[in-house]
Amino acid sequence: MSTFKDGDHAVLTCHDRTKIVQIRKGRPIFIDKNKIFLDHLIDQRDGSYFELKDKYLCNIGTNQAKKLIQTEDISSDNAGQDNRDLCDDGSVNQTLQHEEIEQLKSEGVSGQLIISQLVSKSATFEKKTAFSQQKYLNKKKKKYILIYRAWKPSIRLLCQAYTHDLQKILYLRRDTLAMLLSLSNINHGSNVAIVESCQGLILASVIQRCAGGNGFIFNLTPAGEKNSTSPCCDFMDFSNEYTTNVYTIPIENVGDLNTIERANQAKPIEKPTNEKTLQALERRQRRLDGLQLFEKTKLNSLIIASKYDSLSILQHLIDYLALSSHFVIYSQTVQNLLECYQFLKKRGGNIHVEIADSWLREYQILDERTHPFIRMSGASGYLLSGMIVQS
């Protein structure tokens, strides 16, 4: 089964927080400015639980972990009936001081003990209704009981990790990403071109769906940008088999046959001396190979989710699409897509052109207390999709 190895990435979850990390022996990561070593994750299984002990995440049994993080469901015996006796004058409720808590923490006192101290030193706890006692305890648990769970990365978990950092991925919500992948009809063997500014999240999804098929995956990026604008691909720890057919090429040079010509002529004559220049040369050669290959390939799918102007990208790339191929463009605003739509209508040779957005609502399901969550995302962005046909 899947276990973690040195160098692997893992997704750590703790309550409702999600963090992507890389496991490296003897090298710490930082969570809330605290140094944490992940050495003990090595050889552990997907979904294992870990407790923070003296700067190390240490494996703990599933049952023990579950007991610790179990949310409270208190019987109402020791509880007040309603809020009539509860007054919050802001000061005297809690007599355990912040400094004292920090002191306890540094002495290695367990989270449970801190919570029971907080309860016993709370002037109002007894008077709260059962429901608010429960709420209070769950809130404290979130703060003081730090049980982590380590997962093998998946596209779902990457989406989860970015939910609090949506600006980094152009606010692409998971349901919109899911829809985008369906509409682009990516599958084993597809030739795909991707122009994205979403940290490589879309590229990673495509690589996974193509699963090392015979098709080519072209990641078109502006040349000026740093090489590694696709951290998500690193997070997924893809095998070589999956990435041999992935080419990152400078989008500006697409369609410019002279570039390749010129580049080939400008080949340096002297042999490279050190490792670094050798690698740089290899990367350069790979880009050129990719460009050359791109000119010869008929694409089955084109995906655009870029911070650059979508219309000009579409105009430049549309002729590379094969008959009955698919295109999908994501944009946070509908205006950009309307421009693309007008261009497509004028050009012809495309059908089933749609603009759509989606709505995702999460629910709390509890006995007698079922309702939608109070907060939801109100912006999913829009997708323009369609197919290329003979005109």
Place this chain on the structure above:
Amino acid sequence: MTNLIQEGSKVILYLGYNNLHVIKAKANEVYQTKFGALKHNDLIGKEFGSKIICTKGYVHALSVIPELWTLALPHRTQILYMADISLILLELDIKPGSIVIEAGTGSGSLSHSIIRSLRPNGHLYTFEFHELRSNLARNEFEEHGLSQFVTVQHRDVLSNGFEHENIADAVFLDLPAPWNAIEHVMKVLKKTGGRLCTFSPCIEQVQRTCQRLHMNNFEEINTVECLRRIHEFRYQHRSKIRFTADQNQEEIIDRKSNKREPDDDDGDEEEETTTNKKLKNDSEATTKRQPQETESTLTAIGPLVMPGHTGYLTFAYIKQE
């Protein structure tokens, strides 16, 4: 898979938006469309995506891909649509190599998308207790060249379970009482961890499912609802009100500048005045052109009426060792 239409190929004819027909290419046959007769012989040998001329128009010939199939398939049951389907695939982590269990097969709408995402080395086991539906689905997978990725079984999963044990990465249930299948689900899911999704139209069903999931130590339980809005394209024409106040203002300006003009005989300022005059003439021209005062912009508008509910999706995870 070849990209050419052959004798026996399933073809989706695209007649227009939301107007799709499914046919099987057979030499010498003729199919009647609203654009007149379509000769099957005109299809055979053509590339998918080609324009096919009929007697009174044309259609496009497309291959069976999951999105189009979901729109064109013969309905034998209620089916799932792309918004739910896509989210299910993502949340169940279905990827090449996945082993997936589905019940019931229904019309096979979801199955086609699952198969696309688990190819080339995964497998779908799909169960249906209605024998005819089960057979029809099997035939369709065969016709679509998908047989090697799917096993269709005629079976009541509530009474008889999923036959296998400890093999599945993910289970999907779309049947009236999914909570009664939970024990079977636990058996078929990989002990090292697996995911479950249930689809139910009613909140009471969700409530019972969640209760049962908690009782059986499922984790990461969450319920969502997802709707997709397809927008309509429309040119919006907006006429402008001509405010008399604005007109008066313009007239006053006009009069003022007209008055000043004769005084302007100072040579030094000549150049400046001519440019001014030009500007003024330009602005006059625009005010005179104004009577047509409507603006047209292309807009996208949400549908006036749309499906407001499909069902609730409940996801959960369980690790049993």
